Amino acid sequence: MTNQLALPLGATPVPGGTRFAVRSTAERVELCLFDGADERRLAMTRDGDVWTTTAPGTNHLYGYRAHGEYDPGRNLWFDPAKLLVDPYALELDRPFIQSPRLAAYGEDTADIVPRARVVTPLTDTPAPPLFRPGGLIYELNVRGFTMRHPAIPPEQRGTLAALAHPAVLDHLRKLGVAAVELMPITAAIDERHLPPLGLRNAWGYNPVVPMALCPERVPGGVAELASTVAVLRQAGIGVILDLVFNHMGESDIHGGTLSFRGLDPDAYARTTDGTLINDAGTGNTLDASRPGVRAMILDSLRHFARAGVDGFRFDLAPVLARGPGFDARAPIFAEIAADPILSTRIMIAEPWDIGPGGYQLGNFPEHWLEWNDKYRDQVRRFWRGDGRAGDLATRIAGSADIFSSTASRSVNFVAAHDGFTLADLAAYAQRHNHANGEDNRDGHGDEVSWNHGQEGAIDDPAIRAARTRSVRAMLATLFLSRGTPMLTAGDEFGRSQNGNNNGYAQDNETTWLDWEARDAALEDFVAQLSAFRRDMPLDWTDWLAKAEWRNLSGGPMTPEDWDSGNGFALHLPIGDEKLILRFDHRHGVSAIRGRLLES
Template structure:
């Protein structure tokens, strides 16, 4: 039996297997503190093997590879570089940027995390995902969500374990959350420009090891994630991981040699002239036409389902997974996931865009995938800003059948981690990213936002009343919409990032959820909406079969009414619900309730 990639124990022997087709020599490096022991590995085809008698769970290890150093030809072999196992599941420390990572012949063993040989454990009992389509997905930045939570013990704030605290579970249940979606918790490295600015990556969308949990967010490793997922499941809440398979933190040609680059650089997509393709904006793009990349991806998903009990996944810049080189809905990775017994019933969610050619693919993913619907966000925001059409907004409320004609696969959202918070979208016309150190050049320029007459914080009662009414109208629209809905943590009670619409580098009070300063009245309003939706959840899982849009006088909407009407109602006969929308003057509102 051929051992799996990574470190595994079989029959009283610990096996190490790593792929490196172009290396001339490869060593397994075992660490006891600062002491390193190098063991030459044996080659079989594209793979290298080493064996150690006995069980070595908890041992720290890495690899070194020798071969040609010719970055201009995609060859980055340097035995001075300690390399992280691409199949590592736990690391002993976080990644740090350092010039030594890029310099040939400079040893990096003191910098680079060591992988940990995993403990043997029984797989999590596989059950149907807790998540229900039509339900509420609650997007969480694990660190920022609990750093300021007064009821969570300081020792676990900012970690995966904090999500299992009774106070957190109570809040999630109050909102009738169907599943939490965790922003990346796999190990990442800061972008090179952040250190000199005194900043650090707070979001995690720059991974190096695809299935290794970040030691800062999940210091208890696999056991911590597994225990937290079990507690959430006991509360009836699913767990979805936001994963990044589109690039790695080894970045562009000026980036470091840390893992895949020093073992199998062919995992990155290259143009015919050998230059790195950058369809991500992050310096490199993983090549999903390469079977080894797909194998690593599927193995990562397996690990999180089998060993951690995860219910599903959201894929960042997901069109890249279907490039070879152009996007195809028939891409091999989709077929491989669909045919896999462990993965076929998991929740799969695409962020359906990247920055490459033909990178906007909303509506084009497999029929059983959900997709983030940015057209929902933009059309609903524009409507309540005052310049969007009623025709567009009712299409979005009814499930976006113009995008998903066969079945409702829309993940409707008004705000996400990337962009203004919901409260900031009604308080700022312009982005205010000065704290990011890029002269406010970063972040989206068009946010379809407004400020009720005052930019930023205000104590004017009229301005505050305007913003409160707008937030309630936006939230009512979201919770009345057909399809799955998503709320970013803190938006239910008016969380602000002070106008920063790209807070990826703000691991501080700009990016942390302010629990003490939350708007309790808005939170209660949102909880009431969530309760009403949960009681009628089955209605929101498919396009409406019965119901009609009617004018305020009860007459059916005519073809000529869609652009001019000021007040309308959606009467849903089958669900006994009604939505009333008005965008005129002091009566501006959206109200959704049982009829």
Template sequence: MKELGAVVGAQATRFAVRAPQADAVWLCLFDGDEETRHAMQRAGPEWELELPGNLAGTRYGYRALGEWSPTRQHWFDPAKLLVDPYAVELDRRFVQDPRLGIYGEDTADIVPRAIVAAPCAPLPKAAARFARGGLVYELNVRGFTIRHPDVPEHLRGTVAALAHPAVLAHLKKLSVHAVELMPIVAWVDERHLPPLGLVNAWGYNPVAMMALDPGLCPGGVAELRETVAALHAEGIGVLLDLVFNHSGESDTGGGVLSLRGLDNAAYAHAPDGTLINDTGCGNTLDFANPAVRELALDTMRHFVAHCGIDGFRFDLAPVMARGPGFDPAAPIFAGIEADPLLADRVLIAEPWDIGPGGYQLGNFPAHWLEWNDRFRDDVRRFWKGEEGIGVLATRLAGSSDVFGPHQPHSDCRSVNFLAAHDGFTLADVVAYAHRHNEANGENNRDGHGENHSWNNGVEGPSHDPRVLAARKADLKALLGTLFASTGTIMLTAGDEFGRSQQGNNNAYCQDNPIGWVDWAARDSELEDYVAMLSAKRHGRLRSFARFPDKVRWLTAEGRLMTVADWEHMNGHSFIYDAEPEEGTGEGELRVEICRARHLVDIDFTA
């Protein structure tokens, strides 16, 4: 397969794009709004053209001619300006417009143009800056920094804001091992949002898989690269949340923006030709197609080689292993493992989608980490009073019922979390028994209906000191349990100081105070408590990264627990105790859990 995209050479610039079913393809160069078209030459499934000179900085796109027959899954329309699937920078953000899906309507004035990237030497190969058992800090770049009082206004809401000393100081205070950035590549709003006056605030609707969003990262690759370097200098790794499962071109009513107008076979189709919808977004990328796998691999390679990224979290990751059914030995896994740039990266799966057999927790390769929603739900249910001690013990010890028996000292693959971007914030878990998504314009029907949440007697905000004290105790118990658990742990930005979304558990379309982190309202006492927990955990990272084959379960009096003890533990305390690993110099770890007092106490002895 030829190198795709725009490549600047010593004497010329070469353009190549895949469009195997097209009858003709034009390269469109832009000088302002003036467009010049150049016919490309077919070279197998690709089309290519070489133009003299260094064209770095030039704006460009493609147009393709062929059959327009949506019922036959052909969407060729030369009136549509198409974004290069291999673009790395764009000159503007995507906008939703009905013309994107109407045959014959020219879209050059609304579709972003790709920017030819100047040659950039790859960064020196370095080991991933993250160790299993550490703290992953999930954040939305815009929502996390847009209201930060210490970040200069011109930087707020951008990737560069993450390199500001005030942000770095906060991350260091929490002993964060890696930040996980929610999508920062260019996306388009869902069609139903503009009429509601809403926008997509999360970015899980990408069009160009490696093109940085100009709103979040106006400085392009250089901005991301410099921000990653600043985080690395503080010992903090950087993980990118990538969406390889679908694109913003959506279902058959969606627009023609990129792949749909060039190579619609990139999307998975049923035998009758209809689009497969394993994502809930109307279309699914087909990872049985080698070209799709190569696009995904090239995207990851780009971010590692040119930006220094330490790893990736994959949204609805079973899609990557479908062909069409989920296969734990899927080619994409082998492709990553065999790649010298990618084999040592941190790989985190969201191990479920909505397709047949889509729940695959515990079934990804052994070197992958996996979001563990069983931990989230069972720990919430325990502190709500609906789950027993035995289940909690299993979750604390690494969820061996999910990930199977492991040899001594095997790394734990569980990513334990209590809240994530798609759900209640942690503070809302203890303040709302029901979702409140009215602002989303869907009559409160969207979002998860069952959240295993509670409100301590008052739904939503309260000024009752007894209610507030109970909620604070619950939060400390939940957080203490998270930081005491075996495996990698994840905290969503703002949960350390009580961030609320007013009960909205699906704030994807709330680019406003509902979805933004309110730094002025932070609970400093809770924040200090989390910093203390994290500091203690950080000192025993090796213990938390492993399945604790030396764990002992003791009564509060220090006696080894019996079967009878387990049967009568509700409402009483117990101790989760790990002996030190021989030769490490580490001391014992003791974690005391007491439901009756809403207490989690972690003690480390040298």
């Protein structure tokens, strides 16, 4: 039998035409070629679980139809009425749309399912990453970041190409951004409950196939991605893609048949009785214990690396290492480390999911960075007033209790896309997610947040000043901590979502940054913090051995000092000088080395 994993899957231009190859456990698979609404079907030849055929020409829009038994109770979903998107598709001709027809057996979906477009796969060896741990990561949603930017032409707003606009580059350079971390730009589908509510998924964490770019966010396809990355690199800014390999948008047993389910349903993890496993909280979980699934993940990473990106952030990353329980020695880690391209890229884990043993902070490979929610929560608690100095010091020191390597692997953040904005942390004690249509039950119910005075917007100068002090203290802590800082776009100038801490369904002005109403003073403060960190002759991932901790009076820290919520002073030698960082709950943060940064 032919080595199935060695076959190039997807659509590959060859002399005289295009070779199509797809993995499927169906009884029969047809290639469907489209010319407008006209569809031509070609029989495919089976070799193991890989089906192939070659068609003349290269300018094709295509999909697949799979024939076989239909019995969802036994995880069999073969329905030739369903047009299926190639799992290896690189570009699509239209966005995905949600429809009950996607889940109805026997109803043809060719008119509503995107067709894949044949493009020449990228083959160049990528340049080394620009980004290095310790530099500022700037998390952004392409659409929300650009939709209301006054300098960006209206026709370009909401697209990846807008990030190459000079006004955007100027803003990123002002902040000292080392890499933008793009929330998903691959094609995604709305969850079933959103269209009836008049809502759309604004975040993109519900993909259908892993490599196809969103036709709305990246209308120029792979070429737009590569060109935008190149412009950002010329400005000294790397690109990290946030990717979803834990589930796909076909959802649970009631979801639509769009790709994997109709071709290779074993790509989804199941219990022994055939029930879909739901470790991602979305109705299904990709089974990375299967060699074919891992090969697809690695092929996806190589594809994006060849487009020039520096690295990847993995959503709900423990799923990558499930088989079924999390295994720190899972094959995928060794496969990435051994790959000549992927071993050079930056890998960042979101180290938790809702599956058994799903919280795995600190357990990813030594060369991976990890989002650190302990940092997030304990920094918030200290500045809220109910935290311990010892806990804050541990997080500022790179969470050495979690990451034992010399250079901290911690990605430090105080706010991210999935929670309160930084400004809302100090303005709302409770979530206000009623606009999401789930009776305010969705999103984090126990975030570490607080409100100075009445919740929400308020005109009282004293309350506004108290909120500003809290926000500035958290920002200063972030930029003066060991590890890699991450800032979410708009938090540098006071963005608010009016207390909505789960804005995934708000593709509107709730999540679109208001560039006209930015807090210029706060923005300048963040730029100053970033410049201070960047210009300081200090390894921000590896200063722990040099640290000296003192109480706020200058004496050695006592057990009582560590247990208190007052704060401390951190002394760090820099050549013949000393950098003194003071974290004082009453007065904020200051840094002394010939000049003072007040928070």
